[in-house]
Amino acid sequence: MTDILHRIGVKDATPQQVYDALTTVEGLAAWWTDDTKEHDGVLQFRFPPVGGFDMQVVEARPAERVTWRVVDGPEEWIGTTIDWKLRRDGDYTIVLFEHLGWKEPVEFMYHCSTKWASYLLSLKSLVETGQGAPAPRDVRISDWH
């Protein structure tokens, strides 16, 4: 089983600032996708016209950790887990990201790995500068967008 793993450092930011960008609709919409909603503890991320993801928030420990379970979206994503760990290290907040539970290393997973990196840099930019690059203004990485 292969997981997607990433690490970024957000400069001159507290873990709480990053946590806010991961747990508020306003924050999420500013780095992942404009079209973000919340309904009964489920986060709904949409990427028109392609589709999107519904995430159940299974853990939210302020300034430390956020965990989502994918409850709807592409078949390969359903049942997978997305985990964010935050910690302060000098001038940086370190973000350890994991997307766990992929059944097979399908080509779509290769794409999602690169795309997650690009969105993590959008998150970093949002917290550092106030400006992220959420969909539909995200970085295009391939024919799959």
Place this chain on the structure above:
Amino acid sequence: MTDILHRIGVKDATPQQVYDALTTVEGLAAWWTDDTKEHDGVLQFRFPPVGGFDMQVVEARPAERVTWRVVDGPEEWIGTTIDWKLRRDGDYTIVLFEHLGWKEPVEFMYHCSTKWASYLLSLKSLVETGQGAPAPRDVRISDWH
């Protein structure tokens, strides 16, 4: 065992163009690091003042595939394999990237996963526009650079 997997699409480019950027010192220096040399079939990538990697080229099939074995560098990298598969798909050359053989999913691996994504986007930009972002002008992603 966890692998690093990525996928990009290089627009309006042939697999041979991407292959050239992966197999010539001039190409490699224009997206990964300025300080690239070749000696007896071993590619030497340096990132002053930090260190670097020596890669034995174990496969080079024009316009299709390149495989490197890491023969020197950080302890976690030695003995790992980096594999590039290229194919044409419509207007794009699709690049499937794998960094295989990590013994443990250490935090350095999380970092390398994100950093590889950023260098793959540098490779894409180089082939599409003539301009990459190799070290030392690479995208800074954290305290680890």
